[in-house]
Each structure stands twice: as C-alpha cells, then as structure tokens.
Amino acid sequence: MSSIGQNAPGKTVLLMGNEAIARGALEAGVKVCAAYPGNPSSEIIGTLAKVAGKMGLHVEWSVNEKVALEVVAAASFAGLRGLCAMKQNGLNVASDFLLNLNLTGCRGGLVLVVADDPAGVSSSNEEDSRIYAKLGDLPLLEPAHFQEAKEMAKSAFEISEQLGLPVLIRSVTRVSHARGNVCLNELPQSSPKPKFDNSLRFHSLPAVMNHKLLHEKLNRAEGMAEKSPFNFYRGPEKPELMVITCGSGWMYSLEAMTNMNAQDRVGILKLGTTWPLPEDFVLKHLKKADRILFIEEVDPFLENNVKEIYAQSCFILGLKSFFGKASKHVPDVGDLNPEIVTHAIQNLIQIPYEPRPADYARRAREAAAELLPARALGFCAGCPHRATYWAVKIALALDGRDGFVLGDIGCYSLGMGPSGFGQMKTLHAMGSGTGLACGFGQLHQFGLEQPVVAVCGDSTFYHAAMPALVNAYYNGSNFLLLLLDNSATAMTGFQPHPGTGETATGSEAPVIDLKAICEVFGAHVEVVDPFDVMATVKTILRLLQDVKGVKVLILKRECALVSAKHQRRLYRVEVDRERCLGETCGCNRLCTRIFKCPGLMWDKATGKARIDEAICTGCGVCSEICPASAIRKEKD
Amino acid sequence: METGEKINRGLKALEEKVLDRNLCTACGACLSLCPYLRSWKGRVVKLDDCNLEEGRCFAYCPRTEVDLDEIYQTVFGKNYEEIDVGPARKIMMARAKNPIWRKKAQTGGVVSSLVDFALREKIIRAGILTPRDGDLLPYGQIIRGRKGILSAAGSSYVSGPTLEALNRGAWKGQERIGIVGLPCQVLALARMKTSKLEKKTPIDQVNLVIGLFCTWALDYKPFMAFLQDRVDGRSIKKLNITPPPERIFEVLAGNKLYRISVDGIRPFIRPSCRVCLDMTAELSDLSIGTVEGKEGWNTVIVRTAMGENLLKRAKRAGVIETRPLSKNNLNHLKEASLLKKRRVLDALNEKGGIEKAYFTLSPQLIKRILSESGESLT
Numbered sequence A: 001m002s003s004i005g006q007n008a009p010g011k012t013v014l015l016m017g018n019e020a021i022a023r024g025a026l027e028a029g030v031k032v033c034a035a036y037p038g039n040p041s042s043e044i045i046g047t048l049a050k051v052a053g054k055m056g057l058h059v060e061w062s063v064n065e066k067v068a069l070e071v072v073a074a075a076s077f078a079g080l081r082g083l084c085a086m087k088q089n090g091l092n093v094a095s096d097f098l099l100n101l102n103l104t105g106c107r108g109g110l111v112l113v114v115a116d117d118p119a120g121v122s123s124s125n126e127e128d129s130r131i132y133a134k135l136g137d138l139p140l141l142e143p144a145h146f147q148e149a150k151e152m153a154k155s156a157f158e159i160s161e162q163l164g165l166p167v168l169i170r171s172v173t174r175v176s177h178a179r180g181n182v183c184l185n186e187l188p189q190s191s192p193k194p195k196f197d198n199s200l201r202f203h204s205l206p207a208v209m210n211h212k213l214l215h216e217k218l219n220r221a222e223g224m225a226e227k228s229p230f231n232f233y234r235g236p237e238k239p240e241l242m243v244i245t246c247g248s249g250w251m252y253s254l255e256a257m258t259n260m261n262a263q264d265r266v267g268i269l270k271l272g273t274t275w276p277l278p279e280d281f282v283l284k285h286l287k288k289a290d291r292i293l294f295i296e297e298v299d300p301f302l303e304n305n306v307k308e309i310y311a312q313s314c315f316i317l318g319l320k321s322f323f324g325k326a327s328k329h330v331p332d333v334g335d336l337n338p339e340i341v342t343h344a345i346q347n348l349i350q351i352p353y354e355p356r357p358a359d360y361a362r363r364a365r366e367a368a369a370e371l372l373p374a375r376a377l378g379f380c381a382g383c384p385h386r387a388t389y390w391a392v393k394i395a396l397a398l399d400g401r402d403g404f405v406l407g408d409i410g411c412y413s414l415g416m417g418p419s420g421f422g423q424m425k426t427l428h429a430m431g432s433g434t435g436l437a438c439g440f441g442q443l444h445q446f447g448l449e450q451p452v453v454a455v456c457g458d459s460t461f462y463h464a465a466m467p468a469l470v471n472a473y474y475n476g477s478n479f480l481l482l483l484l485d486n487s488a489t490a491m492t493g494f495q496p497h498p499g500t501g502e503t504a505t506g507s508e509a510p511v512i513d514l515k516a517i518c519e520v521f522g523a524h525v526e527v528v529d530p531f532d533v534m535a536t537v538k539t540i541l542r543l544l545q546d547v548k549g550v551k552v553l554i555l556k557r558e559c560a561l562v563s564a565k566h567q568r569r570l571y572r573v574e575v576d577r578e579r580c581l582g583e584t585c586g587c588n589r590l591c592t593r594i595f596k597c598p599g600l601m602w603d604k605a606t607g608k609a610r611i612d613e614a615i616c617t618g619c620g621v622c623s624e625i626c627p628a629s630a631i632r633k634e635k636d
Numbered sequence B: 001m002e003t004g005e006k007i008n009r010g011l012k013a014l015e016e017k018v019l020d021r022n023l024c025t026a027c028g029a030c031l032s033l034c035p036y037l038r039s040w041k042g043r044v045v046k047l048d049d050c051n052l053e054e055g056r057c058f059a060y061c062p063r064t065e066v067d068l069d070e071i072y073q074t075v076f077g078k079n080y081e082e083i084d085v086g087p088a089r090k091i092m093m094a095r096a097k098n099p100i101w102r103k104k105a106q107t108g109g110v111v112s113s114l115v116d117f118a119l120r121e122k123i124i125r126a127g128i129l130t131p132r133d134g135d136l137l138p139y140g141q142i143i144r145g146r147k148g149i150l151s152a153a154g155s156s157y158v159s160g161p162t163l164e165a166l167n168r169g170a171w172k173g174q175e176r177i178g179i180v181g182l183p184c185q186v187l188a189l190a191r192m193k194t195s196k197l198e199k200k201t202p203i204d205q206v207n208l209v210i211g212l213f214c215t216w217a218l219d220y221k222p223f224m225a226f227l228q229d230r231v232d233g234r235s236i237k238k239l240n241i242t243p244p245p246e247r248i249f250e251v252l253a254g255n256k257l258y259r260i261s262v263d264g265i266r267p268f269i270r271p272s273c274r275v276c277l278d279m280t281a282e283l284s285d286l287s288i289g290t291v292e293g294k295e296g297w298n299t300v301i302v303r304t305a306m307g308e309n310l311l312k313r314a315k316r317a318g319v320i321e322t323r324p325l326s327k328n329n330l331n332h333l334k335e336a337s338l339l340k341k342r343r344v345l346d347a348l349n350e351k352g353g354i355e356k357a358y359f360t361l362s363p364q365l366i367k368r369i370l371s372e373s374g375e376s377l378t
C-alpha cells in the first residue's frame, strides 16, 4: 500500500518515481487529477485514485488524454490545482488542446506529467515529448531522482500559478518506475472553493496577441529558471570534460563517474528546467570547459538547445567541442544506461576502465536462462486474445481471399507476433486500426478483393476508435471490426474504463454498452464468445462473406487475469497420454508448437503434451483445438 | 543434390505440389486426419505449417506420386495395363427394382439399392455417402439405414470431401464399412490400403468400394455463383447431364427445369479433373454409371470377387435386375474412358511433359493410350 497519503512531515519513505510525483502534487494541494492509462505513467493517477476518498480529490480515468487534460484545465480555470498524466503518445492526442491552452493560459496550478518510454518497451513508438514544450512555449521540468520528482511536482504548481501557464514535467521509465527514498513534507489542510470568474476570458483568439503574451510569460519563466534549485553544477572548476545532463541522465552520469573515479576530471552540469533554459546560468558554466558531452534520453533536446545558446555567444566563449548524439558518441535511439555513459566519457578522456568482464553479458544471459523458463513474449495462459486470433487465422484462411488484420494498441498488439499467429499486420496509434479499415474499406471500388478486418480493444474503442466507426458508416466503408471486449485496460494494469461499471476510485459507474453504441453508429453488430472457437470462426466467415458494409463482432470474454481474481477456473484440463499423438502425423504438436498457450508443456521424455497446472487457467480452449481429443476438460 | 536433405513427403510437399497448383480434388482423404488441413466450400486449405518429412496427407492424396503399377498390383494382382475401362470381370446394365430408389436416384438406383442391400445383409455395418447441405455443398456422411441412403441419393456434380467421414468416424471394433466415391476418391482409398505408413485410418475396415463414373466434377464456389445468378439455389432439387451428343446440364429447381449448355459450365470444372486418368473408377469393387440412350439404367462394371458376389446376391434377392450391355454401348464406354486418358496425356504434354505428372506410367503404356484412343477433342 502506498504511503503517499500520510501527513508525516520529515518522514522518509520508499517511493516509486511516479508515486513521488503524486505525493508532490498532494503536497501542492492538488484537487483534480485525470489521465488515460499508459506506461510508464499509469501509477501517478493510479496511486492518487487510492487516496482520493480520504483526501477529498476528484481522480478519474478519462476516456483519452485530450479529455483528461480538458478535465484538469477546467479545474484550473475555476481556480483549483489540477494534475494530468500521460505517456508520450498520449501527449500527441492531447496536443491539440494543449497548443491552444498555452494561448489562453490558466488559473489554478496546472501540471501535465508526461512519462516517456525510451526504447519503446511498452509503447508503439519511441518519442521525445519535450519537443512539445518548445513547440508550445511552455515551461518544462525534468526530475533526475525521486526526491526531486516530488519537489518538482510541487514547485511546478507554483510556477504554473505564477505564470498562468500549464507546466510540463517530463519523466522517463527509469525515473517513473524505479524506487528511492523520499522525505515527506506537510500536506495542506485547506483548499480554495472553485469558481469560474466570469470576468475572465479563456479564448485562444486573437492568436497573435496571445502568442505575444505567451512569449512574455516564457521570458518570465526563464527568469525563474535562472534561480531554480533544480539546476546545479558538480565538479572541478576547470574540468577536462563537462557533462550536461537532465532527468535519468543525471543518475547514469553519477554512476559512470564513480565507476571510473573521474570526479576530479569531469564535471556535471545538471539541468532541471530544460525549457526555457536559463541562458545566463548555462553560459556561466559553459565557460568552465571546452569539451562538452550531452547525456539525455531519446532526442538531442538539451544538446540542440544548449548549442543554440552557445551560437549566440560563441564570440565571447571561444571555440568549444560538443559531443553527444550528433557526434555519435551517444546512441541517438533507444535508452541509455551507466555503461553507455561510461563508454562515452572514456572515449573522450581516455580513462582506462573495464566496466565489466568481456564475457559478462554472455554469462549473465546463461545464468538468466537457467533461472527462468524460456517464454516468448506472448499472451497469458487462457487469454481470450489467443483464442480470437486462432479463430481469425482459421477464418481468413478458409475464406481464401487473402484477408488481413489491421492492428491497434493494447495487449492484443501482441497479435503481430507468434502468439497471435502473426495475424496483425499494422500497428500505429490508438484507434488507427479502425481508421485504416475505413480507408481500406473504400478500396473495393477500385478492385481490392481482400476482406478487411480491424481489431480494437474495448478501452481503445472508447479512446479513439469511435470517431472512426462513425466515419465508416457515414462514408459507406466496408470492413469487419473485431471488438475485443475483455472488460479491462489490461495492457496498462487493469484500470477501469467506461465499459467496466466502475470509476478510477472504485465507485459504481454506469456501463457504456459497446453493442448499443456500435448499433447506434449504424454497424451490423454480433456478439460471440471467443472461447467457442468454431462458433467464432463461423461467425467471422459469415460476416465477411454475407454481410456488406460496416460489421462489428464483439468478442466478449473477460481478461484471464481479471477472471482469475474473482472466479474459480472454468475447467480442470488434462491431457490423456494414451490419445495424445504428440509429434506423429495427425498432430505434430499442434498445441505446443502452434497454439502455444503457456499452460501447455511439451514433455520431451514421453513425447506427449501435458498441462502445467500452475499456469493453466482452465479456459479449456486447447481441448477444442486438439485433433485427437486428447485434451479433456471437466467442469471444475 | 545435397546429401542428407530428405525429399519432403509431408504437408509441405502437398502444399507445393497439389494445393498451390490447384490440383486438389477435394476428395477428403487428408481431412480430419490432420489439424492443419480443413475444407471450406469445396476448397482444401492449409492452416499452419507442419514440419514432418512424411505424412499421410501426401501419402493418401490421389494427386501425389501415384505409382499405378504398384497400386493395381496390390488391388488386382496385375499391372496397370487394361487401359480402356480397367480390370473388369463383367460389364452389364442394371437397375433397382424397387421404385423408391429409382424415384430418388440419379440413374437407375443401383448404387443406393446395393448399399441398402449390403447394410441389410450385414455385409457392411455402415456406409459413407455424399449428401448435400442446404447450400448444395456435398459432404461425407456416415449412414446406417435407408433414410440416410435416400437423403444422399442423386448426383452432385460438385466434388466434395466424402472421405473425411471415414477419417472422422468413431468406428467401433471391426465394423465393416462401404464407401461410394468418385474415381479420385477410390484412388485415394486404394492409396490408403497400399500405403506403407503406419496406418491410422480405418481403411482395413472398408470392405466395399462402389465407384461412380466421372468425366469431371465442378468447383463449388464459382459454380454456385454462376447458378445463383440464374436459379434460386435453395430450391434446386436435382442436377443432371443429358447423354451425348446433346450434353445439356439440367437443373430442376422448384417445378422448373432449367437447361444450360454444358459448355456454359465448363469453366467451373476443377483443374484437377483435367489431369485425371480415370473415368470408370477402376479401383473399386463395382463401378457404376449411366447408360447412354437408356434412361433409368445403370452401367455396372464388376471388378472384384466382392463386387461380383454382392451383385449376384442382390439379383437373387430381387433387389436389382440386370441386362447385357449392348456392343455399341460398351464400345462407346471404352472410347470415352480412353479418351479421358488421352486428353490428360495431351494436356500434360503441352504443359511440360508427362514425366512431371503425379502418376508414373511406362512409355509403352503411354504409347498404347495415344495410339488406341480416338482423336483428342480438346
């Protein structure tokens, strides 16, 4: 249980970066919090939701990031403090509103936390969200450690209120998801009463005048940044090399320096206010060194902006060498780690240091392989998505017209890999599968003969696919949308959504009925249970072959992990060894070679399949696919 | 050729040599044997890869590496050498005596009445026939009584996966099975019988094979699309082809008889039928077809002792009546049968040579077929 709600000033607690941000917001007296879940940002609002009742907050999972930001902006307009959180892709969704909100300004402190996912570990893309701060002339803070995450969150509300502007905080996975000690401060006891001041106007127009005002605010922000405690220098007065860094780069650089014992030779300029940059502060420190290395995750944001400042004053500063992503001393894609930073510094100042034995990586891999069973990235045991893709695979093959599946964002994105039998052929933004289907569904008039299928999860549907479905019907497209209704936002940690009948804080909510929505949008809608594989195959085939226009097939089956929490397993599943054909003709391990539910194991010794009791969730789907009826299910 | 690399005789080869080349006859021999193959509307589809080097799918398929001599040796004790209508003990005309068969049957009801008789006499315990579903799609069905036989009576000119029923059936002990099939299907059955692979089909229980004459069969999907444009598919009661020289495709739908020139439906002939050597279902106990110019009578070719015995008993029991087949009819039959072989050889010659065909034939035999048959009409 998170300790972010304690009013215990001076107490040190272990917090995850995201919790530290949430705590900072609480210490700042936040009242309204909204987000759409997305890794690595989800725990910010997730933890606030848990203390919402006790602390009198409104916390919600909004239907998408743009709506989340709008909800929070409303609180700000009414004079309350509001926090909005999202992942990098989410900011793209919210950006339309954000890039008008910058012009209208706001009242109560409004902080927008964006957690980036370097290397795109749990994202569809790798993106540096900081560019939005520059694009929108908005102040940007980047926490480097847990304590700072909390302090920055708190101070971001102050800055926001002083400037009348939303303030961005950019975190990254390694700050958001790591844990460290955080010393708590007091929680405020009172909060203002919200009121919309009718004498105020929040119009983005006239745009030019507001743009000018915005630039003035940004100038003031720079003035504040000059004095910010989040910017500091550590190291010798005349270092051989100066590392300029921010966010996660700070910890990596510190570790690299300690490893190499390079503290006397290399200095670190750590910046927390990365937009606008404190120009004087940066120039003052640039004087110290002639060789400068930038360490930051994803894009060369700091690198380019510091170089801009240098370009203005190079007459005074003299010649300097800059190293970083542009010079290829640091990789310009993927995430960083202390080893990469160590290598970069080593390269530049020739410190002999072997970060780890040459064969370390190989030995680590071997050791890990021994400890962990080899499991490919794929759907869980008993996951309805596996059954769905199995049915899709069969249906498209039988249909014989080379149909294809357009993908979307969620657990089911794994459908592009072996556990979805490689069925999903595109992956872009939230809702894009349905949007692409709208387009493909128009190509039949030009001779496209293939059936068009899109997949979309329930949460993604509310988020962004609904407009595409409206578009499909309105413009007369022709495709089949498979709505994978597993009653969860499983990918990001089971946050409730409009279809689950529950809010972020656990109170009851009306259930928005997927079927009714799709019907109102004019689609031909049917519902099927993906665990009934053959019924699903037949329904898909019939819809593809006999029904023209926009068809929606709702595949209704609860996520295996959700049902495991409240339901006993459906079946006891067992392999009859006598019947199992194993590797022989007639089967050749269909269940463990192709279907590949993790609940099934191949027993090399006996040459038969068996059930891994610990993993099998008892869905019984494999008993339907076994050609020898060797897998038996019995009601548990 | 690389040493050690085995030639694939499994699903991979089946896909390359049969499915991808559109040579599948949809006989059903590989279905319900293997989870990677499934049929849908007359097409057999591969669902996943199977990496086995050898498989029953390839071994039983009538369009893969068929050694005709070997098979005829096993079934008849002689090589593939009777090139007109295959090994025959007797050839005659026959028809069922009981009008219930003649009414429902395609021709003279000999097939249906013999299956019924064999069941009643316990010569077989189950029959595998080919009824059609509401959409006229043929499928293999296990039948055990008259009702089932009647529901399957009549011909569907669309080929369907009859043999799947043999593989799918939950057969008891040593239950005897009789099967009615097209020439490609009886070839597949013979391949099952002669296959050296570990057997996991109930082929040894099959003790009666009745083969139907067949010049070609149609591909379900395109043919149905063609029919639907002209006739209400759901009301179709019977399809028939009138004998040459007229050759009209008749469709009885509701109370209306539609007559379509056979040339109009030729585009829907399965490509696989164009490489089929067999018109008279040579690898069966009894082969049964129509008699040109004698409506309501079947041509029957008796090929084995089993066939002969069944026919004799059925006749004695008054189930069927027989008459000699006229010289003229017999000659026509032989000509037509040889012509089918001839056409295949001509077609293969055009497309890269007979050596590459799925069957092996000695050069002498090829020469005999070419010289003894009339001119190819294609």
Ligand SMILES: Cc1cc2nc3c(=O)[nH]c(=O)nc-3n(C[C@H](O)[C@H](O)[C@H](O)COP(=O)(O)OP(=O)(O)OC[C@H]3O[C@@H](n4cnc5c(N)ncnc54)[C@H](O)[C@@H]3O)c2cc1C
Binding pocket: B104, B105, B106, B107, B108, B109, B110, B111, B112, B113, B128, B129, B130, B131, B138, B152, B153, B154, B155, B156, B157, B158, B159, B160, B162, B180, B181, B182, B212, B213, B214, B215, B216, B217, B218, B288, B289, B290, B291, B298
């Ligand atoms: C595709 C096809 C092509 C044919 N071509 C010729 C030809 O060129 N010359 C000729 O003389 N005769 C041909 N026949 C045979 C003819 O149509 C009759 O089936 C035969 O004369 C037997 O008549 P019957 O009255 O005894 O049959 P019935 O008593 O009516 O019994 C017919 C049996 O045929 C089976 N059957 C029906 N359709 C199929 C199918 N698609 N596949 C497998 N079995 C099926 C049924 O199970 C049924 O038991 C063909 C038959 C088919 C199915």
Ligand code: SF4
Binding pocket: A575, A579, A580, A581, A582, A583, A587, A588, A589, A590, A591, A592, A608, A609, A625, A626, A627, A628, A629, A630, A631
């Ligand atoms: S699918 Fe059935 S027969 Fe095949 S290996 Fe698995 S349990 Fe055995």
Ligand code: SF4
Binding pocket: A381, A382, A383, A573, A597, A598, A599, A600, A611, A615, A616, A617, A618, A619, A620, A621, A622, A623
């Ligand atoms: S029943 Fe089969 S499919 Fe379901 S979880 Fe168990 S092993 Fe997996």
